[in-house]
Amino acid sequence: MSSTVSTFLMFEGKKAEEAMTFYVSLFKDASVTHIQRYGPGEPGAEGSVVQAAFTLNGQRFMCIDSSMKHGFTFTPATSIFVTSDSEAEIDLLAAKLGEGGQVMMPLGEYPFSRKFTWLADRYGVSWQLSLKTA
Structure with a gap:
């Protein structure tokens, strides 16, 4: 199977x-x-x-x-989670994905990550971007 x-x-x-x-x-x-x-x-x-x-x-x-209009769209309850060991990559992804989107948690340090952001891009897809911890 x-x-x-x-x-x-x-x-x-x-x-x-x-x-x-x-x-x-x-x-x-x-x-x-x-x-x-x-x-x-x-x-x-x-x-x-x-x-x-x-x-x-x-x-x-x-x-x-x-082609059909629906009464729903993307929700932040489901997101694409990206973990990277590169701070530069997190910064770039946050900038590019955030253009025309909505930031729900600003890029910064949180108790669970040295660098993290949660945003919805211009298409409404939700992304969580996190710097990999050592």
Whole structure:
């Protein structure tokens, strides 16, 4: 028996490819592994993402563009947690992911981390960034 577990992100409109490309640009070991777009006459907007997959440092993600309006969006209760041993990487990720987003816990020292931030990016996806402890 074989299973695959992936984090799945549903975007409204035509944001999935934009978000995926942005995330992949932030990590050294990252790539888009699959993308399927809607064509003419299909149920979604032409060119929007039917389904896509990408990896960030070995973690697999999937995403779609939903053509339907939903009564929900991303919630900070579920977040992508990044631990790095590089303070410079934490600073860069915090700056890039925070652009146009919302900071819920400012970048700083906390009892559980020498450097940590919790934010929602411009797409509404929640991220926790933490400096690895020795």
